[in-house]
């Protein structure tokens with residue numbers, strides 16, 4: 001039988017914009033190149049509501065382009081708006097904008113469905129507001145791939161000779 005956590009994760013997968021990718025994060029045990037502090041910062045930065053440091057959980061990212069990030073642990077679920085920062089000209093790093101942290105165990109399913117639905121809709125609307133259509137390729141582009149309000153990175157390279 002599925003545990004409460006597994007049930008929650010499959011509910012969240014349904015609620016998030018599709019497609020949804022998931023990834024197990026165990027910040028306590030397996031760390032490749034990020035120090036724990038950096039990783040925790042990446043997940044929780046700047047939000048006083050993130051009172052609990054999540055060490056182990058599942059990170060779900062919904063949407064294509066990505067819109068909403070949910071990090072689910074045994075006790076808490078953190079909802080963030082997807083965002084990337086360019087730490088290197090060609091390597092983007094995930095840097096979600098924290099929106100809400102919820103102690104999900106105390107909520108009954110109908111309550112949490114209602115709260116999560118509202119949050120996911122709000123976050124994805126906020127994210128999509130930042131998208132622009134490129135005047136050359138006419139694709140809808142997220143902010144990380146925009147050179148300006150009207151031109152995407154690859155068209156800036158192709159048509160304007162910009163190098164990144």
Ligand SMILES: [Zn+2]
Pocket residue numbers: 134135136137138139151152153154155156
């Ligand atoms: Zn373009």
